[in-house]
Amino acid sequence: MSVFTVDEVKKTFTNGEVQEQVLKGVNLSLKQGEITALVGASGSGKSTILTIAAGLQPASGGVIHFDGKNMTNMSQEEIRKIRATEFGFIFQSSHLVPFLTVEEQLVLMLDVSGTKMKKKEQKEEVEKILKLVGMDHRKDAYPASLSGGEKQRVAISRAIIHKPKMLFADEPTASLDSKRSKEVMMLIRDLTKTLHITTLMVTHEEEMLPYADHVVTMKDGLILEGA
Numbered sequence: 001m002s003v004f005t006v007d008e009v010k011k012t013f014t015n016g017e018v019q020e021q022v023l024k025g026v027n028l029s030l031k032q033g034e035i036t037a038l039v040g041a042s043g044s045g046k047s048t049i050l051t052i053a054a055g056l057q058p059a060s061g062g063v064i065h066f067d068g069k070n071m072t073n074m075s076q077e078e079i080r081k082i083r084a085t086e087f088g089f090i091f092q093s094s095h096l097v098p099f100l101t102v103e104e105q106l107v108l109m110l111d112v113s114g115t116k117m118k119k120k121e122q123k124e125e126v127e128k129i130l131k132l133v134g135m136d137h138r139k140d141a142y143p144a145s146l147s148g149g150e151k152q153r154v155a156i157s158r159a160i161i162h163k164p165k166m167l168f169a170d171e172p173t174a175s176l177d178s179k180r181s182k183e184v185m186m187l188i189r190d191l192t193k194t195l196h197i198t199t200l201m202v203t204h205e206e207e208m209l210p211y212a213d214h215v216v217t218m219k220d221g222l223i224l225e226g227a
């Protein structure tokens with residue numbers, strides 16, 4: 001069964017007098033424990049549909065269902081709550097907070113998502129998740145001392161520490177070399193499978209497609225093929 005569906009989602013941006021329809025009726029159906037990769041030329045609308053699906057900006061039309069709930073009818077507050085508790089995000093660059101250690105970034109995420117835990121439990125949870133992404137030996141490090149691949153591992157652990165149902169990733173390997181990209185993709189795939197997450201990932205790298213369960217191609221604001 002699909003946990004997440006996008007039906008005929010449209011998006012129009014207005015620039016002064018000019019209106020540009022960037023999404024012309026996008027349909028997606030995402031299943032638990034699967035990675036759907038969204039590919040297509042630059043400007044085809046991939047980031048726009050990803051951010052709308054993730055509740056980061058509103059659609060101009062269409063309907064989105066998550067876990068049987070119609071997200072398009074929800075208040076800003078309800079969407080904010082779902083984003084904080086049920087969604088995880090990974091972007092092209094890791095967006096780590098420079099003055100916090102790896103451990104502190106993750107504790108902060110647990111605080112933000114409203115997970116009720118004592119400090120000691122938080123630290124144990126952080127340790128567990130860092131082990132999962134192979135970064136437990138770097139828990140006291142600051143971002144500046146981490147390599148690109150290590151930073152992205154921390155970003156991934158931060159995206160999943162609150163046990164989200166959905167993971168949204170926009171070109172998560174774009175800033176990495178080929179070897180690190182594959183490691184990061186393998187990690188996202190492992191986590192999607194073992195934690196039964198539903199993952200939607202934008203990528204423009206052919207090499208990443210074998211890690212996806214479905215590949216959906218976008219062109220000029222429409223889906224050409226796939227899920």
Ligand SMILES: Nc1ncnc2c1ncn2[C@@H]1O[C@H](COP(=O)(O)OP(=O)(O)O)[C@@H](O)[C@H]1O
Pocket residue numbers: 013014022040041042043044045046047048049
């Ligand atoms: N906030 C915005 N205001 C106006 N136009 C936008 C905005 N965001 C995206 N666009 C336009 O929408 C189109 C699709 O952008 P985007 O979804 O970022 O494409 P992709 O991620 O596939 O490269 C582009 O033409 C872009 O210029």
Ligand SMILES: [Mg+2]
Pocket residue numbers: 046047048202
């Ligand atoms: Mg984009």
